[in-house]
Amino acid sequence: MCGRFVSTTPADQLAAYFGAEALGETLVEPSYNVAPTNQVYTVIERDDVRQLTSARWGLVPFWAKDTKVGSKMINARAETVATKNAFRKSFKRQRCIIPVDSFYEWTTYKGQKKKTPIRIHRVDDAPFAFAGLWDTWKDPDGDRLLTCTILTGEPNEKMAEVHDRMPIMLPPGAWDLWLDNNVSDTDELQSLLVPAPSELIELHPVSTEVNNVRNKGAHLIEPVDIDPVEGPAA
Numbered sequence: 001m002c003g004r005f006v007s008t009t010p011a012d013q014l015a016a017y018f019g020a021e022a023l024g025e026t027l028v029e030p031s032y033n034v035a036p037t038n039q040v041y042t043v044i045e046r047d048d049v050r051q052l053t054s055a056r057w058g059l060v061p062f063w064a065k066d067t068k069v070g071s072k073m074i075n076a077r078a079e080t081v082a083t084k085n086a087f088r089k090s091f092k093r094q095r096c097i098i099p100v101d102s103f104y105e106w107t108t109y110k111g112q113k114k115k116t117p118i119r120i121h122r123v124d125d126a127p128f129a130f131a132g133l134w135d136t137w138k139d140p141d142g143d144r145l146l147t148c149t150i151l152t153g154e155p156n157e158k159m160a161e162v163h164d165r166m167p168i169m170l171p172p173g174a175w176d177l178w179l180d181n182n183v184s185d186t187d188e189l190q191s192l193l194v195p196a197p198s199e200l201i202e203l204h205p206v207s208t209e210v211n212n213v214r215n216k217g218a219h220l221i222e223p224v225d226i227d228p229v230e231g232p233a234a
Contacts, residue, residue, distance in 0.1 A: 001075045002130070002150050002167045004210065005034050005103035006119075006221060007041060009127055011052060014099050017127060018043045018175070020050040028054050032220045033104075035213040036074045042134060042148050043097040045179040055096075059149035060137040061086050067137065070147055076133060078153035078168055078193035082186040087149070090133035092184040097170060098132040098150055101125075102221065104210055105203075107162040109226060117210045118162050119221050120203045131168035131178060131193065151193060158198035169196035 008030040015022035020043050028039050034057070042055045058070030073086060081087045102121035109116055122128060131151040136144050155166040170178055174192045177183060204223040209215045 001152055001163075001165050002103055002105075003036065003074065004213075006032050006101040006121075007034050007099070008032065008101055008218075009099065011041070014041055014043075014127065015052045018050065018052065018097065018099065018129070020052040022052045031216045032218055033210055033213060033216050036071055040148065041099050042132060042146075043099065043129075043179065044134060045181060050179060053146070055134055055146040055148040057149075058147060059086070059090070059133060059135055060145065060147045061089075061135055062137055064137060067145065067147075073149050075152045076149045078131075078151050078190070081133070081151060081193075082190065087133055090135050091186070091189065093181050094134050095178050095181070095189075096132040096134045096148055097175065097179065098130040098148060100128040100130050100167075103128070103167065104206070105159075105163045114208070116205050116226065117208060118203050119206045119223075120159070120201055121221075122200060123202050128167070129170045129172075129175065131170050153193050154195055156195040156198045156201075158201060158203065159195070162203065166195060168193050169200065171196075 011022050028041055036058050038057055039054045040057045042053055044051055057074055059073040060067050060070040076087045081091045102119055105118050106115040132148050134148045136146055138144050151168040152165045153168050159166040205226045207224055210220045
């Protein structure tokens with residue numbers, strides 16, 4: 001799964017990187033420890049216009065009675081997204097990209113009892129383009145809430161060292177197809193939901209301070225020393 005990530009790239013840089021129009025209300029506070037229910041950047045295409053906007057992390061389907069369900073829907077499994085009731089409508093017509101600078105996962109090293117947080121980032125330090133879905137929920141007063149979820153799938157070889165799932169990372173050549181809401185062929189869309197190559201990513205242990213969502217500072221991404229002999233537990 002993906003439960004925490006880093007988002008510090010300014011909106012104008014993200015808009016340029018994804019070829020999107022930055023909307024005025026998209027400003028999101030930089031954070032080295034983004035958590036579920038936080039506002040996050042999303043890239044969405046509407047009326048053939050690619051836009052950088054923001055949404056609350058944790059998808060709330062339009063039919064939900066309240067927003068509480070969103071905290072359980074921060075991720076959607078790529079294997080079942082086309083058929084699961086909470087996600088199938090969005091998978092067909094409401095797909096997005098969630099820009100992420102890096103993200104965290106947790107693993108247990110040999111000789112340790114507690115899990116160690118691991119930071120995963122691109123080798124070139126460019127933003128990840130996570131495959132996401134969005135939906136709009138309307139409260140009884142008529143106010144609308146835009147929410148999103150991150151798709152996860154099987155890990156690549158390097159990611160499998162620390163976890164059995166990883167976010168779906170879309171290459172630039174897949175962005176047009178993924179964001180095109182006129183495309184609804186599930187087989188065509190499912191063909192994009194594959195593990196990114198191992199050589200795309202690097203990972204290293206970081207401080208357990210990331211475990212506390214109140215910690216947001218840049219020091220969270222700094223590597224910490226782990227005895228190289230004591231690798232991840234099998």
